[in-house]
Amino acid sequence: MAKCIRVPKSEGEPIRRALMEEGLLDMDYRIGSEGDSILMPVLCDGYRGYAAEEAELRPSNRGETDYKDIADVPDGLKEYLPKSFDVIGDIAILKLEDCLVPYRAAIGEALMKVTPNIRAVFLDGGVKGDFRVRELEKIAGSGTSEVIHREYGTRMMTDPSKVYFNPRLATERARVASMVEDGEVVIDMFAGVAPFGTVICRHARPSMVYSIDLNPECERFMKENMRLNHIRNMECIIGDSTEVVRKLPKADRIIMNLPQMADRFLDSALRSVKPSGIIHMHKIMERSELEPFQKEMAKRMADEGLGMRVVRVSELKTYSPTMSVYVFDICPE
Numbered sequence: 001m002a003k004c005i006r007v008p009k010s011e012g013e014p015i016r017r018a019l020m021e022e023g024l025l026d027m028d029y030r031i032g033s034e035g036d037s038i039l040m041p042v043l044c045d046g047y048r049g050y051a052a053e054e055a056e057l058r059p060s061n062r063g064e065t066d067y068k069d070i071a072d073v074p075d076g077l078k079e080y081l082p083k084s085f086d087v088i089g090d091i092a093i094l095k096l097e098d099c100l101v102p103y104r105a106a107i108g109e110a111l112m113k114v115t116p117n118i119r120a121v122f123l124d125g126g127v128k129g130d131f132r133v134r135e136l137e138k139i140a141g142s143g144t145s146e147v148i149h150r151e152y153g154t155r156m157m158t159d160p161s162k163v164y165f166n167p168r169l170a171t172e173r174a175r176v177a178s179m180v181e182d183g184e185v186v187i188d189m190f191a192g193v194a195p196f197g198t199v200i201c202r203h204a205r206p207s208m209v210y211s212i213d214l215n216p217e218c219e220r221f222m223k224e225n226m227r228l229n230h231i232r233n234m235e236c237i238i239g240d241s242t243e244v245v246r247k248l249p250k251a252d253r254i255i256m257n258l259p260q261m262a263d264r265f266l267d268s269a270l271r272s273v274k275p276s277g278i279i280h281m282h283k284i285m286e287r288s289e290l291e292p293f294q295k296e297m298a299k300r301m302a303d304e305g306l307g308m309r310v311v312r313v314s315e316l317k318t319y320s321p322t323m324s325v326y327v328f329d330i331c332p333e
């Protein structure tokens with residue numbers, strides 16, 4: 001028996017893609033169908049309101065397409081091999097339990113053998129510091145971690161060892177881009193290499209997108225991404241967004257993708273958004289804190305003389321057994 005969620009056929013492809021991006025699709029089983037429903041094998045207890053259930057699903061029978069089958073690690077450690085990893089451009093990035101680190105070269109080689117178009121594999125030592133930059137060690141393949149990543153018809157140059165980049169945000173970037181109306185002024189306060197701005201400029205018609213980041217390394221990548229995607233209506237600004245936004249025109253839409261602490265910057269965003277505008281704020285928090293957090297945030301803003309209303313909250317992904325990443329869509333009042 002496999003753990004799966006039952007989703008309507010019309011929802012099948014977007015849900016499958018989102019599960020893949022979050023590493024929650026159980027690749028050991030094939031996707032099944034029953035009447036008008038798709039049975040999607042999952043590694044979680046529920047997803048986007050669909051509770052997990054048990055069902056008979058056929059094993060995926062991936063043979064030598066599964067790196068776990070050919071990785072040269074002691075049998076007792078195979079169960080610790082990660083089921084998912086990130087692919088950014090033509091590199092793979094994976095986290096390993098401490099017990100597997102001595103076997104990292106063999107694991108990297110196995111991943112290269114079964115994953116088409118992968119040039120190199122990097123061991124992920126986690127993100128560090130204000131710039132959220134990844135500590136990477138090459139464990140197989142050749143070349144550096146600088147890549148061109150493709151997302152929703154865009155090409156983006158990035159290097160996760162120098163600047164923050166998260167391929168798992170593709171669905172969220174597409175959601176925000178789909179909401180942008182003609183002529184909008186958009187501010188991305190924590191832009192990284194400007195993937196939000198790039199997807200927005202390619203799929204909508206804003207009058208201007210201001211992409212701001214504190215990390216000086218971002219500038220080269222932002223500018224290259226404008227060039228790669230023939231974008232003229234984006235301005236790349238290196239600086240502290242609390243300072244920078246004061247000098248910019250008021251925005252129709254502000255993106256705040258600094259999930260560890262975006263709420264600390266919400267007052268700046270509320271002062272910089274038009275009365276008819278909207279803020280998309282990403283935040284990691286305990287699931288049990290969702291309600292009190294919103295009350296406390298509204299009170300904190302009221303103390304500053306700023307009115308706000310949360311118009312939509314959505315869980316983007318699980319972060320730990322008790323925490324999730326949420327996006328709050330917030331309007332000024």
Ligand SMILES: C[S@@+](CC[C@H](N)C(=O)[O-])C[C@H]1O[C@@H](n2cnc3c(N)ncnc32)[C@H](O)[C@@H]1O
Pocket residue numbers: 130131132163164165166169189190191192193194195196212213214215239240241242257258259
């Ligand atoms: C989670 S990353 C966001 C990346 C980007 N939005 C994406 O989709 O890939 C947060 C970014 O905020 C930047 N940052 C942190 N504090 C900042 C500040 N005060 N002003 C501007 N950028 C800041 C970091 O350098 C980092 O690139």
